[in-house]
Structure formats: structure tokens, C-alpha cells
Amino acid sequence: MATSLLQPPTSTSPETALRLSQKASSFVNSQSSWFSSLPYPLSLLFSSESQEKWQVYENLFLACLRTGDNDTAHACLEELTARFGKVNDRIVALTGLYREATAQDDQELAEVMKNYEDILKDDPTIFSIRKRRAALMRSVGHASEAITALTNLLDQSPTDAEAWAELGDLYLEQGSYDQAIYCLEEVVVVTPxxxxxxxxxxxxxxxxxxxxxxxxxxxxxxxxxxxxxxxxxxxxxxxxxxxxxxxxxxxxxxxxxxSKKSQQSSADPVxxxxxxxxxxxxxxxxxxxxxxxxxxxxRSSSGERGWDGYSESELIAARELLERGTQKIER
The missing domain is CATH 1.25.40 (Serine Threonine Protein Phosphatase 5, Tetratricopeptide repeat)
Incomplete structure (x- = not known):
């Protein structure tokens, strides 16, 4: 479990996220103490401190949101807020994410969007909120507005690999392959x-x-x-x-x-x-x-040690691909 708790949330499978969320409540309770209720920054004077601890809290927060355990997610968010303060950029973004996940209707989502707009009016340099705003636009079906928002963000922060990847996914959804490829090429330039x-x-x-x-x-x-x-x-x-x-x-x-030889392109040094x-x-x-x-x-299907980290859906797809290849050979 320790390794999963420290892994980036984007690499966590649904099965792992469910397993983590089931253990999140006991973890939060084990970390609670009288000084956790102190206001920031007094809480820092008594709290045990480590980068791994707060990474665990954030990953548990995201896992609980994915699995619908909103109460435990809120408890994790409160612990993070007590540590870093309400005005911390990342805490503001996580709070917005929580409000998005727990919104009951379009009106509540509109209120979250308005809150993002108000925050950006006061400080347009909070890139975490600009990303959340673009993600919310995408989730409610405003793809063109999300593309514009991410393009504007990247004009000011051209090395943001996360924004490039999100923009690439948006272009891919629109069927704009050339633009999507360009965005992903920028991602691998930043993260080779x-x-x-x-x-x-x-x-x-x-x-x-x-x-x-x-x-x-x-x-x-x-x-x-x-x-x-x-x-x-x-x-x-x-x-x-x-x-x-x-x-x-x-x-x-x-x-x-x-293909004919005349159709095959040759090397072009230019x-x-x-x-x-x-x-x-x-x-x-x-x-x-x-x-x-x-x-x-x-080896993964047999449960061999060291080969158990693969997604079941990907293993099924791989098995089907291999079987199709075998059928072609038999014919």
C-alpha cells in the first residue's frame, strides 16, 4: 500500500484507487490529534512533517473522490488546508476540485466556475486554477472554450507539460490529429x-x-x-x-x-x-x-511475483491481440 500511496494519482488503477479509499478513513483517524484543530500556522508547531505524509493525504483525497467517498475526501482536504492554509494555490485548486466532484447539478457547477473566474480576476497568475477552469469547461462540453483557455495558458507557460497533454486530448476528441500530435510532441520535449x-x-x-x-x-x-x-x-x-x-x-x-516502390517515401535530409x-x-x-x-x-495471469501491476483490461486487450495474430497464422 505504501508504494501506491506515493505514486502519482494519474498512474493509479481503478482497483488500486478503490483499495486506497477503503483504507483512507482509518489512516486519517490514525493521524488525527488535538493539535490538528489549531489554526494555520499554529498547527505547524506541533505537526509531524514530511513530504511523503502530505503526498499520501493528497493521493487519498483524489482516490476518495474517484470512488465517491466524499466524507473522507473532505477530511483529507481539511488536513491539507490546516497544514498549508486556505490561500495556498494548490489547496485552492483541490478545494475547487472537491466542489466540482460533489456538485449536484449544473447550477452548482456554474457557481464553481464563477468562483474560478473571481479568483482569476484577483490573480490571473494562479495556473492551477486556470487548469481547473479549463478542465471544468471540458467536462461540461465547452471544448472550444477549453482549447482557447489552455492555448492562452501555454502562451504564458510554454513548458507546462500537463497543459500540453490536456490540449492534445482536446484536439484528439475534435478529430484534429495534426494539432494533437503537435501538442504531444511538445510534451515529450519537456519530459523526454x-x-x-x-x-x-x-x-x-x-x-x-x-x-x-x-x-x-x-x-x-x-x-x-x-x-x-x-x-x-x-x-x-x-x-x-x-x-x-x-x-x-x-x-x-x-x-x-x-505498396509500390514509387509510393514509398525516401529519406529527406532537408x-x-x-x-x-x-x-x-x-x-x-x-x-x-x-x-x-x-x-x-x-506471467501476470499466473500471479507471478513482480508481474502483478498491470491493468486487467489491458491484459485482456493484449490477450485478444495475440489470439487474433494466432488465428491469422492458422488460416
Missing amino acids: NAWNMHARLGEVIFLSAGRTEGGDQLKALSESMRRFCRSIELCDDYLRGYYGLKLATDRLLEALST TGDLAPPSISSVKKLNEAATAKLGEIVR
């Missing part, structure tokens, strides 16, 4: 070792390849394959990376075998384009991805 973002970029490029044909399709599939390769280079056991690599190489082998890989190279990558996926599914 984020293997999940390399895989995400590979997925979007793979999807965009379905709208092209000929040399452009080969170029997109080749780039998608390279992104998945970079992902598993950074994280050797990343299931999503191997899944994407198998999909990309399967499609690339079909495209290479059916634009930096790379020529499509050889069929033999793609086959080797496909075989490696297939073997690794099989190993992950086999």
Missing part, C-alpha cells in the same frame, strides 16, 4: 523520459495513419513504430508500449508488402524525414513485441 507520453504520441500518430494512404501512410506508421520503440526503451516492461508496437508493425508490414524501415527490421520488431506481450500476459 516519459515513456507513457511517447506511447501516447505513437497511438495518436497510428490513428492519424488511418486517414492517409501511400507514402504518407508509410511515413506515419513508421513514426508511430519509432515512438513505441522509444517507449519500451525507456520502460522495458511497459505493456501499452509493446501493444502499440505490435499493432503498428502489423499494419506496417501490410502496408510495405502491398525536412528530417526518415525512409520507411525494411521489412526484415519490422518483422524482427513484431516478433519481439509478440514475444514480450505473451510473456507479460502469461
Whole structure:
């Protein structure tokens, strides 16, 4: 449980979030004492202090919101507020998130939005509130306004990887693949070792390849394959990376075998384009991805120690992908 409590909330599976929320109440009670009721900053004089402690509180807060345990989430929020104060930017954002999650109707959500607007009128530099405002716009279906809000934010903070990723997701929902790819490329520039973002970029490029044909399709599939390769280079056991690599190489082998040489794009040193890989190279990558996926599914399904951190839905998808490949060979 300790490892899960310190992991970023975005990497927590639904099963783990439920397990954490079930233990959150006992954790909060164990941490409570008479000095926790003191107003900030007097509470600091008696409170045990560590960065891990407050990370645990925040992760439990988010896990409880995800699972609908609003009372325990509120208790965690109160502890964080007692430690950091109501005017702390992050506490203000977490408070807004709590109000969003517990809103009963559109009117209450509108009140949360108005509160964000009032805060930003007083201080437009609170980027955490600007992000929450954009996220709320997206959740109520105002995608174009959310895109505008995030674009304005990134004009002032161009190295905000979280905002770039959110903007990329918004463009992807609108079917604007080129813009989504551009945003995700900015993410990997800011966080070059984020293997999940390399895989995400590979997925979007793979999807965009379905709208092209000929040399452009080969170029997109080749780039998608390279992104998945970079992902598993950074994280050797990343299931999503191997899944994407198998999909990309399967499609690339079909495209290479059916395309004419005149349709295949060549390397262009001026634009930096790379020529499509050889069929033999793609086959080797496909075989490696297939073997690794099989190993992950086999060892994780058997409950082998050290292979139990995978999402069940991703394991099912990987198993189905492997079975489809087996059916093709049998035919």
C-alpha cells in the first residue's frame, strides 16, 4: 500500500484507487490529534512533517473522490488546508476540485466556475486554477472554450507539460490529429523520459495513419513504430508500449508488402524525414513485441511475483491481440 500511496494519482488503477479509499478513513483517524484543530500556522508547531505524509493525504483525497467517498475526501482536504492554509494555490485548486466532484447539478457547477473566474480576476497568475477552469469547461462540453483557455495558458507557460497533454486530448476528441500530435510532441520535449507520453504520441500518430494512404501512410506508421520503440526503451516492461508496437508493425508490414516502390517515401535530409524501415527490421520488431506481450500476459495471469501491476483490461486487450495474430497464422 505504501508504494501506491506515493505514486502519482494519474498512474493509479481503478482497483488500486478503490483499495486506497477503503483504507483512507482509518489512516486519517490514525493521524488525527488535538493539535490538528489549531489554526494555520499554529498547527505547524506541533505537526509531524514530511513530504511523503502530505503526498499520501493528497493521493487519498483524489482516490476518495474517484470512488465517491466524499466524507473522507473532505477530511483529507481539511488536513491539507490546516497544514498549508486556505490561500495556498494548490489547496485552492483541490478545494475547487472537491466542489466540482460533489456538485449536484449544473447550477452548482456554474457557481464553481464563477468562483474560478473571481479568483482569476484577483490573480490571473494562479495556473492551477486556470487548469481547473479549463478542465471544468471540458467536462461540461465547452471544448472550444477549453482549447482557447489552455492555448492562452501555454502562451504564458510554454513548458507546462500537463497543459500540453490536456490540449492534445482536446484536439484528439475534435478529430484534429495534426494539432494533437503537435501538442504531444511538445510534451515529450519537456519530459523526454516519459515513456507513457511517447506511447501516447505513437497511438495518436497510428490513428492519424488511418486517414492517409501511400507514402504518407508509410511515413506515419513508421513514426508511430519509432515512438513505441522509444517507449519500451525507456520502460522495458511497459505493456501499452509493446501493444502499440505490435499493432503498428502489423499494419506496417501490410502496408510495405502491398505498396509500390514509387509510393514509398525516401529519406529527406532537408525536412528530417526518415525512409520507411525494411521489412526484415519490422518483422524482427513484431516478433519481439509478440514475444514480450505473451510473456507479460502469461506471467501476470499466473500471479507471478513482480508481474502483478498491470491493468486487467489491458491484459485482456493484449490477450485478444495475440489470439487474433494466432488465428491469422492458422488460416
